[in-house]
Amino acid sequence: MKKNKAIDWKNYDPNDFYDELIAAKGKPRRAATAITDYLGNLGSEEIQARQQAAELAILEMGISFTIYSEGENIDRAWPFDIIPRVISLREWENIEQGLAQRLTALNMFINDIYNDQNIVKDKVIPKYVFANSKNFREQCRGFTPPLGVWAHICGSDLVRDKDGKVYVLEDNLRVPSGVSYMLENRQLTKRVFPELFDNNSILPVDDYTNQLFDMLASISPRPQDHPRIAVLTPGIFNSAYFEHSFLAQRMGAELVEGADLVVGEDDCVYMRTVEGLERVDVIYRRIDDDFLDPEVFRADSTLGVPGLMRAWRNGKVGLANAPGAGVADDKVIYAFVPDMIRYYLDEEPIIPNVPTxxxxxxxxxxxxxxxxxxxxxxxxxxxxxxxxxxxxxxxxxxxxxxxxxxxxxxxxxxxxxTLSLSVAPTLCDEGLAPRHLDLRPFVLQGVRTYVTAGGLTRVAMRKGSLVVNSSQGGGSKDTWIVDEEN
The missing domain is CATH 3.30.1490.270 (Dna Ligase; domain 1)
Incomplete structure (x- = not known):
């Protein structure tokens, strides 16, 4: 990037793609005016220095993710671009409603197919669609978890096409990951651009872990102000271990592996401690169904807890997400979500699917x-x-x-x-250049529904690439929801 040169947005060209910050050459979108003006005055040398400061902070803070390569686990620093992605509050309020609508319908669908299967009887969805899904769990038939909620935490991936329209690309309901990076991205951006947060109405995301704790507490079998909550992790070699430890620490929850837990003769779950066994009320599990309980699923699993499904079905422990929720993670079932919304809620989908x-x-x-x-x-x-x-x-x-x-x-x-995914200005070797991106907001559902103010924006760092996953060379940005009225 050339030094001592102010950014001229007239030279930035998003080509024919929808740009999240720039409406046309030299013309920022209204919600992005503050950041584009600020960057224009900052100059390229200072922007580069702040990017380097962010990368140094990532190393100091130990923000990492794990990739698997040729049989090895490799820890890498979290890839982060300091130029935020901006969405107006007015547009976001509609997206927020659409995400809450979608998860409500998905939970009603999951509960239906494990019980009465009315959606099949009424010929809205063919039975083979879920009966042949590898994530449909016969062991969950005839059961309804607390509040009727199976997927308590959902990360639905959103994309924007060249006409500016937002679509749901897919839903993630098994063990959706990435929220810790959304929170860390905000902290990094505050360190890099502190003055922008003093003068602009950027909605906060910091309350996520409090909301997560409250949601988990709402499914505790023992109503109390501070139930004992545990985050069940496969261990330090898992690619999302940073997130598991991060969320446990922020919630004041226990971080446990399967060997730390035991199901007693009373079907309650206990955690082994130096002072003896202590009861666990809710488990936020970050391992797949297959490994959750060797008595019910894979008998060779050493990651899970023998008897855990029995404890859950007997109402002695809350599990999030519930076993079997992953059936709605299936991309074939995704194609029927608009039909689910119409069937269960008698509403039209607020956010459309990508044609499938x-x-x-x-x-x-x-x-x-x-x-x-x-x-x-x-x-x-x-x-x-x-x-x-x-x-x-x-x-x-x-x-x-x-x-x-x-x-x-x-x-x-x-x-x-193949959608023409929207782009946003991203710091590259050649300066600021457009790169394709998506967005993963996180939705919590318990007694009530909570949607993060924004989400994890993932960026395809390679020119022309549409692959945003960090495991395949993608990066990330902070996501600002900006109230233009203030």
């Missing part, structure tokens, strides 16, 4: 196979950007392989148009 082709449908499959070079193809239950085909960036060999996989197991694949 289901390869299990013969007509859809034929279209997908004929247009592999144009579409994004995703497996139903992968996460982290793995196992997918980005048609416009693929080779003929890759498309041939995906055609084979789709024909072999059509239920496992969906396809979507």
């Amino acid at each position: 082709y289901m390869c299990v449908n013969k007509q859809d499959q034929e279209y997908v196979l004929e247009h592999l070079d144009e579409l994004v193809v995703k497996p139903a239950n992968e996460s982290g950007g793995y196992g997918m085909l980005v048609g416009p960036h693929s080779t003929k060999k890759q498309r041939t392989e995906f055609a084979r996989l789709i024909k072999k197991n059509p239920r496992n694949y969906i396809a979507q148009p």
